[in-house]
Structures are given as structure tokens and as C-alpha cells.
Amino acid sequence: MKNKGVYSSITELVGNTPIVRLRKIEERYNIKTQLYAKLEYLNPFGSVKDRIAEALVEDAWKKNHYKKDTIIVEASSGNTGISIATVAARKGLKCVIVIPESISEERKMMLDLLGARMIFVSKGIKEAIKKAKEFTDLVESAVMTRQFENKVNVRVHKRTTAKEIMKSLNNIDYFVSGVGTGGTITGVGEALKKKNNSNTLVVAVEPWKASVLSGKQVQSxxxxxxxxxxxxxxxxIKIIDYIFRAKDWEAIEYARIMATTEGIAVGLSSGAAICAGMKLGADINDASKKVLIMVPSAAERYLSTELFDNKSQSLSELSNLYGKPEVNEPNAQYKPETNNDKQQNGQQELTCSSINS
Known part of the structure; x- marks a missing residue:
């Protein structure tokens, strides 16, 4: 996006999101390491997935020579679906998004507002991909953008996200990113390692209950x-140096820390990445080191989730809370070591000490 004042399309506003130094978090939690966050939710459709949406649709257009009656199909947990639905609306194309029924109500409402049709599945994104492919095979005019397997996803992040980062920050020591499709962490990670002769270490963040990279059993x-x-x-997976397994409650708690400390309201996957970045920064504790954390989406898309399920508290409860707030298990220890359950590519699992205010 170039700052020219007047634009011919909303898609021209995608990219050039800011990087913010998290100084208040550093101060409050006594973290000497430099923490930075790239705020991807400031893209025009509200998430990092804005970057890939038009490229995925255009790629499908070129490969399939589709017309105005073409139906764009994608399987998504929400953000990619919203971004693709926005692009489809702009191009006057029909759009079908296959989504897990467990996604937040805000995502469903946004898809509906943008004119997308929704197909719900009960067993998560893997089932959604299968159902999307079935729909595409059955309907002649349907074309699937395939975010999980289309290498355009990676190329866009190399061409835009990575270049923006390298223009703004030199010598990034750690790059922290959640793993959804793998496009962001692969595209940015490969570019940073190439520029810095592999001196940038890549930290992949995945849910504790669905730690595929760590070789664990997958749960909801x-x-x-x-x-x-x-x-x-x-x-x-070869570019991943460390794996951080975030618990559900950590994603919530650290998203709240980001909001109440920095005034930056982020979503759950962002909270998981902030958790990894803060714990990593606290244990490195080196003022010369830089940790860059990807922040993919904002809190507004999680209004109906536990992130906003904050019941009122009594005066005594608040007194206890502010007297000695704890963010993580107080006895947890940090000891980077080879994970016995890791996959064969040799990543290490990060298990970090607690951060107390």
C-alpha cells in the first residue's frame, strides 16, 4: 500500500502494517529483551489473511479461466474466509466458505454480511477442507483457492510481509508466529533466514491440544x-528452530495482558504468540536481542469467546488479584532441550519460566 490518499480499490490498502515496540510490557514484566509486534489486524479486512486473499483468487482465475458465474470456494476457520469473501464481493463473484461450526459468531456474521454462503462442519478444519473439495468436484462452476496447499500463500508473504519487516528492523534474532496454513511462518521465516544467514531463529506457536509439530495427539x-x-x-518445517505449545487459557490471558498493558486489543491466536514471545524474551533477558511477534487479528472477532467472558469480581478478589497477579504456573522452569517427542526435523520445544508482574 502506497500512501497516496485516494485509492481505486479497498484491496490497494493491504499491507504496510506497523511494527510496534512493546515497551510497556518490557517494563512491567522486567523483560530486557526487545519485543516487537507486527500488527496485521490493521489490514483493511482485519487480519493477516488479507495479504493472500486477492492473490489466491487471482491464481484460481488464471488456472481455471472462470467467468462471472464462478463460485470461489475455501475452507477456513474464519479470517481467510472473510478476506476471500471481501475480494469476491469486490470482483462480483459468488463465494462459498466451508467453516467449523465452532468458530466465533463474529466471523459468521461478517461472512454473511459480505454475501458469502456458508457450509458448516462439526469436526474442525480438516473436515472443512474435505467438504470444500467435495463441493468443488460436484459443482462445475466452483473453484477452490486451497490456502493450505497453494504456494502462492508463501510467495505473497515473501514478497510483502517479509520485505516490510526487513525494511523496518535489522538483525531480528527471533521470529515468533502461529502456524495455521504455514504460509506466514514459511514465507517470512525463509526470507529472514536467507537475509541473516540463518541467524534468525524461527519459533512456531501451536495449541497445546493440537501439537502436530511436537508429535502429540490432536484434540479440539x-x-x-x-x-x-x-x-x-x-x-x-525445516526452517522451524523452536516450537512453543500454548494452552487455551494462555492465549486468553496474554491477549488480555496485551490489551491492558499496551492498549492493543488482539485475538486468541495473537495471544498465544504474545505468550511465546514474552516468555522467550524473559528467558533470553538480553537487551541486544530482538524478538518479533506476528499479531494476525484483533479482539473484535472474538467477542463471543472466552476472551470476553470476564465476570465481575468482589473487592477482596480484586485486592488479591492486584496484590499478587500470576500469569503462568509459578514453578515452571525454562530449559531449552531437544524434545523427545519432536518430529525428525530437529526442532526444540520451548518450555519457559513464569512471568510475574
Missing amino acids: HGIQGIGAGFLPAILN
Whole structure:
């Protein structure tokens, strides 16, 4: 996006999102390491998925030579679906998004507002992908954009996200990103490692209950946007140096920390990444080191989730809370070591000490 004042399309506003130094968090939690967040929710459709939506639709257009009656189809946990629905609306195309019924109500309402038709599935994103492919095979005019396997996803992040980061920050020591489709972490991670001769270490964030990278059993989890339950085809696991497994409650708690400390209201997958970045920064505790955290979406898309389920508290409860607030298990210890359950590519699992205010 170039700052020219007047634009011919909303899609021209995608990109050039800001990077913010998290100084208040550093101060409050006594973290010497430099923490930075790239605020992708400031894209015009509200998430990092804005970057790939038009490219995915255009790629499908070129490969399938579709017309005005073409139906754009994608399987999504919400954000990609919203971004693709926006592009489809702009181009005058029909759109069908296959989504898990467990996604937030805000996502469903946005898809409906944008004119997308929704197909609901009960067993998560893997079932949604299967159903989307079935629909595409059955309907002649349907074309699937395939975000989990289309390498356009990775190329867009190399061409835009990574370049923006490298223009703004030099010598990033750690890059922290959640893993959904794998496009962001692969595209940005590969570019940063190439520029910095592999001195940038890549930290992949996945849900505790769906830790595929760590070789754990997959269960349902509450961190929408990451943890698909399988290894996406476009994910380059070779660039991942560390894996952080975020618990559902950590995603909530650290999203709230981001809001109440920095005044930046982020969603659950962002909370999981902030959790990883803060814990990593606290344990490195080196003022010369830089940790960059990807923040994919804002809190407004989680209004109906537990992120906003904050019941009123009594005076005594608040006194206890402010007297000694704890963010994580007080006895947890940080010891980076090879994970016995890791996959064969040799990543390490990050298990970090607590951060207390």
C-alpha cells in the first residue's frame, strides 16, 4: 500500500502494517529483551489473511479461466474466509466458505454480511477442507483457492510481509508466529533466514491440544486460527528452530495482558504468540536481542469467546488479584532441550519460566 490518499480499490490498502515496540510490557514484566509486534489486524479486512486473499483468487482465475458465474470456494476457520469473501464481493463473484461450526459468531456474521454462503462442519478444519473439495468436484462452476496447499500463500508473504519487516528492523534474532496454513511462518521465516544467514531463529506457536509439530495427539482446542491438526503442504518445517505449545487459557490471558498493558486489543491466536514471545524474551533477558511477534487479528472477532467472558469480581478478589497477579504456573522452569517427542526435523520445544508482574 502506497500512501497516496485516494485509492481505486479497498484491496490497494493491504499491507504496510506497523511494527510496534512493546515497551510497556518490557517494563512491567522486567523483560530486557526487545519485543516487537507486527500488527496485521490493521489490514483493511482485519487480519493477516488479507495479504493472500486477492492473490489466491487471482491464481484460481488464471488456472481455471472462470467467468462471472464462478463460485470461489475455501475452507477456513474464519479470517481467510472473510478476506476471500471481501475480494469476491469486490470482483462480483459468488463465494462459498466451508467453516467449523465452532468458530466465533463474529466471523459468521461478517461472512454473511459480505454475501458469502456458508457450509458448516462439526469436526474442525480438516473436515472443512474435505467438504470444500467435495463441493468443488460436484459443482462445475466452483473453484477452490486451497490456502493450505497453494504456494502462492508463501510467495505473497515473501514478497510483502517479509520485505516490510526487513525494511523496518535489522538483525531480528527471533521470529515468533502461529502456524495455521504455514504460509506466514514459511514465507517470512525463509526470507529472514536467507537475509541473516540463518541467524534468525524461527519459533512456531501451536495449541497445546493440537501439537502436530511436537508429535502429540490432536484434540479440539479453543485457539481459533492456528492448530489445524495436520501438517499443511506449504509449511516448511525445516526452517522451524523452536516450537512453543500454548494452552487455551494462555492465549486468553496474554491477549488480555496485551490489551491492558499496551492498549492493543488482539485475538486468541495473537495471544498465544504474545505468550511465546514474552516468555522467550524473559528467558533470553538480553537487551541486544530482538524478538518479533506476528499479531494476525484483533479482539473484535472474538467477542463471543472466552476472551470476553470476564465476570465481575468482589473487592477482596480484586485486592488479591492486584496484590499478587500470576500469569503462568509459578514453578515452571525454562530449559531449552531437544524434545523427545519432536518430529525428525530437529526442532526444540520451548518450555519457559513464569512471568510475574
